[in-house]
Amino acid sequence: MGVTWDQVTEGMDIPELKKNCSTQQLVQWAAGSGDFYQIHYDPDFAKSTGLDGIIVHGALKHAFLGQLVHDWIGNEGRIKKFGCSYRGMDYPNQDIICRGKVVKKYEEGGEKLVDLEVWTENPEGKKTTPGTATVRLP
């Protein structure tokens, strides 16, 4: 069961989601998304482009934030819009904590909506993937 609109208050945090990608998960993502860019699984290739090593796909972090929101709203709510910017790199075998906060609760066009701020945090507490989401709730 997901959250209902009545249970939401502006400023509330949503339950966090902790991720920590193995290289296996990055390979699974490459296959699942169809993005086989080598900076995500070939350390020598990644270094040859000036990176410190292989990095987590930006779109995977986007999908993590999507899971964060999905797990909160369940299957009666719907994601109307969600997006994020890739501001910092994340690396395999490091925690990626996905968090979110309710910014606004309102009704529009007969729908019960909530705007969220969502982001991922690296082990230093830096927001590497800030974003926003709008969801419809029952």
Added chain:
Amino acid sequence: MSDAATESLITDEMRAEIGKESEPWTCEVDKTAVRMFARAVGHTDPVFYDEAEAKKAGYRSLPAPPGYLGTPVFDPRTSDPTFGGRRGSGPGPQPSRPLKRILNGGTEIEHFDDICAGDVLTAKSHIASYEERTGSIGEMLITTTKTTYTNQDGKVVAVMTGTGIRY
């Protein structure tokens, strides 16, 4: 500063591309691909794996997990070998100075209806803007691309705005 460094990265050829609609391409949403995507993310909700659970929750079949807009149909004659999408569907014409590296700058998806396994989406994209900026990684060219996904019933189900960074 030399002339080369002050000249815009954005060429007339690039400006002419802005707003031009691409050829359409097909993205299939099938159960195996939904499961693969959900598994890669680490989703635990059974609706992404078990069709009976999905139907119980009110979906037509396995729903597309957030961020999944179908898999572009791969064909070695026309598809990009690294990214799988239509070849040449990338950032468009080359800037005035070569930029070798690419990064994904951001993704935003707006949804207008459910996407479920069994759907066949037609995608069309256009470059919305080019912007140049200097950041910690040096000179950057930022390309914003909008892709519209229309389902088999002719309904626009999602619009994705992607930001690509070349540096």
